[in-house]
Amino acid sequence: MIGWRGASRYYSEAFREAFVMECKALKKVRDEFGLENITIMIPFCRTPQELTKVLKIMEDHGLKRGERGLEIYLMAELPSNVILADEFAPMIDGFSIGSNDLTQLVLGLDRDSSLVAHLYDERNCAVKGMIKTLISSAKKHKTKVGICGQGPSDFPDFSKFLIEEGIDTISVTPDSMLKTLKVIQEIEN
Numbered sequence: 197m198i199g200w201r202g203a204s205r206y207y208s209e210a211f212r213e214a215f216v217m218e219c220k221a222l223k224k225v226r227d228e229f230g231l232e233n234i235t236i237m238i239p240f241c242r243t244p245q246e247l248t249k250v251l252k253i254m255e256d257h258g259l260k261r262g263e264r265g266l267e268i269y270l271m272a273e274l275p276s277n278v279i280l281a282d283e284f285a286p287m288i289d290g291f292s293i294g295s296n297d298l299t300q301l302v303l304g305l306d307r308d309s310s311l312v313a314h315l316y317d318e319r320n321c322a323v324k325g326m327i328k329t330l331i332s333s334a335k336k337h338k339t340k341v342g343i344c345g346q347g348p349s350d351f352p353d354f355s356k357f358l359i360e361e362g363i364d365t366i367s368v369t370p371d372s373m374l375k376t377l378k379v380i381q382e383i384e385n
Contacts, residue, residue: 198301202240202271207249219257227258232265237292239271244283251287261289269340273297278326281333290364291334295345299323318347319354331361340364348372352379359383 200208206215225231236259241247247270251261254268261268270277270284273294277284281291295318300307302323307316317323327343334341342365348355349372356379358366368376 203238203242203246203250204240206238207246207253212253215253216257219254219259223258226264226266235267235269235289237269237271238288239294240273240297241270241284242274242276244280244287247284247287261287272330272341273301275301275326278330278333281330282337285334285337285339288339290340290342291330293327293330293341293343293345293363295323295327295343295347298326299345299347302326318345319351319357324357327358328361331358331363335362343367348376352376355379356383 205211222234222236226234236254238247238250241250251268254260259266267289269290269292270288271294272278272281272291274297277291278298284291296307299316299318299320303315303320305312305315307313331341341363343358343363344367346369348358348366349369352375355366355368355376359380360383366376
């Protein structure tokens with residue numbers, strides 16, 4: 197799970213050509229198909245220095261942040277994304293909290309392991325503290341922040357926490373949409 201994935205692959209000599217092909221495909225979709233509403237999300241980006249390298253490659257291949265409305269988001273799934281949020285925020289248009297990975301990495305466990313799965317809970321105080329910190333940093337920089345992951349779908353109290361903290365968007369599974377909308381309505385009224 198923690199291995200070689202996300203941003204570190206994009207700028208490595210061993211994978212760079214594949215990432216360049218992804219950039220060309222995104223540019224084609226924007227230029228030829230006119231789908232300029234595509235937002236690019238960079239996953240598993242450990243440091244602002246990594247983000248700088250990835251953004252440079254993207255820019256070299258016609259994907260410059262802000263050009264023709266191009267937005268770039270950072271998946272906030274690592275504790276370093278939260279701790280360094282003030283450094284990341286000026287370089288991006290938004291954060292998307294990956295609560296599944298963030299929970300695993302904050303609590304130091306694998307949710308798929310039956311030995312520790314009982315400890316996996318996005319509502320853990322340490323995880324909620326990280327999320328609260330990230331939302332606060334994002335708001336300070338006027339950077340959008342949303343969440344994807346199973347937590348908001350499974351736990352109405354978790355959705356309530358996110359809304360009270362000021363999150364901009366919440367992704368939920370289709371089967372939990374109505375229950376989540378009810379929670380939002382109760383909070384907003």
